[in-house]
Every structure is written in C-alpha cells, then in structure tokens.
Amino acid sequence: MKNLKVHIVLFFSIILLSCQSAVPSMAETTPPSHKAWNELLKANVSADGTVNYKGFIKEKAKLEAYLKSISENAPDRKTWSKNEQLAYWINAYNGFTVKLIVDNYPVESIKDLGPALKIPLIKDVWHYQFFKIGGQESSLDEIEHSILRKEFEEPRIHFAINCASVSCPPLLNEAFEAAIIDAQLDKVAKGFINDSSRNKITPNAIQISSIFSWFKGDFTKNGSLIDFLNKYSKVKIKADAKVSHLDYDWNLNE
Numbered sequence: 001m002k003n004l005k006v007h008i009v010l011f012f013s014i015i016l017l018s019c020q021s022a023v024p025s026m027a028e029t030t031p032p033s034h035k036a037w038n039e040l041l042k043a044n045v046s047a048d049g050t051v052n053y054k055g056f057i058k059e060k061a062k063l064e065a066y067l068k069s070i071s072e073n074a075p076d077r078k079t080w081s082k083n084e085q086l087a088y089w090i091n092a093y094n095g096f097t098v099k100l101i102v103d104n105y106p107v108e109s110i111k112d113l114g115p116a117l118k119i120p121l122i123k124d125v126w127h128y129q130f131f132k133i134g135g136q137e138s139s140l141d142e143i144e145h146s147i148l149r150k151e152f153e154e155p156r157i158h159f160a161i162n163c164a165s166v167s168c169p170p171l172l173n174e175a176f177e178a179a180i181i182d183a184q185l186d187k188v189a190k191g192f193i194n195d196s197s198r199n200k201i202t203p204n205a206i207q208i209s210s211i212f213s214w215f216k217g218d219f220t221k222n223g224s225l226i227d228f229l230n231k232y233s234k235v236k237i238k239a240d241a242k243v244s245h246l247d248y249d250w251n252l253n254e
Contacts, residue, residue, distance in 0.1 A: 029076045029134075031084045032069040034091055034175035036062055041173045049162075049170020051254050056102050063102065067095050067131065074134030083178035086152055090176045093143045093161045096131050098171075100140075101164050101252070103130075109250045110164045155218045155228065156185040158211055159192040166249040167198060167209065186232075193232045198246070201235045205242040213245045 040063060044055035056063060070092050075085045097110075104113055114125040122128050126144070129137040148157045162171040169192040176184055192209075193199055200207040212225060219228045226237050 029073045029080075031075075031080055031088060031178070032073045034066075034087065034177060036066040036069075037091055037095055038175035040066070041171070041175060045171050045173035047173060049173070049253060051098070051101075051164070051171055053098075053101055053105050053252075053254055056098055057105060060102060063095070063099060067092075067099060070095060071132050071134075074136075081178060082152070083181050086148075086154065086157075087176040087178045087181050089143055089148050090157065090160045092133070093140060093148070094171060096143075097140060097162060097164050100125070100128075100130065107252060109252060111250050149215075149218065153218075153221070154185070155215075155221075156189045158215055158218065159188040160185060162253070164253055166251045166253050167246075168253060169198075169211075170195075171253065190232045193229060194234050200246070201229070201233055201237060203236060203238050203241065205244075206237055207244050207246050210245045210248045 040056065040059060043059070044052040046052075070088070073088075075088050077085065080088075100113065101107065101110065107113060110125060114122070114128075126141040127139050129139045131138055144161060148154070148161070159169040160172065160176065162168050169188060172184065172188055174184075193201075198209050206226075206229070208229070212219060212229075216225060219225050222228075224239070225243070226239055226241060230237055
C-alpha cells in the first residue's frame with residue numbers, strides 16, 4: 001500500500017510538471033525589435049495610409065519572421081515599461097491584421113473574411129484566433145478590447161490600430177516605438193481628426209467618424225467628446241455644436 005501511494009504521488013507530480021511546462025512563461029522576455037516591421041511599412045504603405053498588399057505578399061517571409069518574434073516575446077508586465085508594452089501591442093495588432101489580408105488576398109473587405117473562413121463558433125473575423133502570443137491562441141479582438149482598451153486607458157490607440165478598411169484611421173507608415181510613442185499617438189490623433197475625408201468639422205456642426213460613437217466612453221472619461229476633439233482639431237468646435245456620425249466604408253484600404 002505504501003508503494004502504491006508513492007507511485008500515485010510520483011504520477012501526479014509528473015502530470016503537474018508537464019502541465020506547468022506547457023504553460024508559456026511571460027517572464028524573462030525582452031521587447032523585440034520593430035525594425036523589420038518599420039521597413040515593411042515604409043516600403044508598402046503610403047503617407048496617406050494606402051496599403052500595397054501585393055508588396056507585402058512579395059515580402060511575406062520577412063513579415064512572418066517579424067510576427068514570429070512578436071509571438072515568441074510576449075510582454076513581461078513586470079519588467080517592460082508601459083510604452084514598450086503599448087508599442088508592442090499596437091504593432092502586433094497592425095502586423096497580424098496585414099497578415100490576415102495577405103493570407104486571404106484578394107478580398108474586397110476584411111468583414112468578408114468572417115463567413116469566408118468558415119470557422120465555427122466565431123462571431124466575426126476579429127474573434128478568429130489565427131496567431132499565438134506567448135504560446136496562447138489569440139485574436140485581434142483580444143488585443144484591442146482585453147488588452148489595449150482595458151490595460152492602458154489610452155483613447156489615442158483608436159487612431160493607431162488599423163482594421164484594413166478605408167474609413168479606419170490610416171495605417172501609419174512607420175512602426176510604433178516606445179521612445180517616441182507619445183509623439184506618434186499625437187500625430188495619428190491629429191491626422192485622423194483633421195482628415196476631411198473622415199471627419200467634417202466646423203465650429204457649429206461636426207460630422208465625425210463612427211469610431212467616436214462606438215467607443216464614446218473611451219473619449220469622454222475626462223470631459224465631453226467635443227472637449228477631446230478640441231485637443232487635436234484645427235477648427236475650434238463650440239460646446240453646443242451639432243454632432244452626427246458618418247457611414248463607415250469597410251472596403252479594403254488599398
């Protein structure tokens with residue numbers, strides 16, 4: 001009986017150890033270089049955010065090598081700075097979005113990929129788990145809503161992540177970097193809000209992107225929506241200005 005107990009304890013100890021080894025550790029990782037992603041963006045994205053997906057396809061090996069470095073270096077929340085984590089997650093979102101289009105090109109809209117992929121039990125393409133972070137299956141929805149919006153409370157991320165669509169904030173043609181990320185976020189916020197093809201702003205009336213409706217709570221934590229817009233708008237908007245929202249164009253941003 002004593003030997004049986006010893007064997008049972010050993011058996012469960014082995015099982016426990018094997019399970020622990022299967023769980024990826026987030027510790028002792030270092031922020032990956034975004035140099036390759038920066039080069040890919042400069043080569044294949046214009047200043048206005050138009051994306052050359054055929055160019056990305058030609059450089060698919062380089063894209064996948066970069067995304068492999070992302071997958072294998074999940075942020076260590078204890079040792080990475082907030083800016084290192086923020087740059088990582090924005091670049092990861094944008095990089096994997098480009099890969100999704102590249103893997104399924106040609107496509108008229110990213111939204112078409114939901115039913116086209118025929119993956120059971122997924123609500124839409126953003127819930128599709130087609131990549132891993134630190135060994136764990138992940139999705140674009142998880143990066144945006146469970147990490148970026150939840151952990152950082154940074155409304156400017158909505159102008160930094162790109163959903164491969166015409167009405168999305170343009171894909172910045174450079175990688176986000178921890179050392180300059182605040183300036184980069186200001187740049188994309190100003191660029192998007194003052195883009196007359198995406199927002200039509202006058203002092204008395206504004207027709208703005210649906211993003212400001214979908215995520216209104218993110219923009220109004222420290223004041224009204226107009227207060228937020230006035231931080232970046234070249235046109236001073238009156239507090240009582242009439243607000244309406246523009247239709248969203250989901251066609252591919254190429």
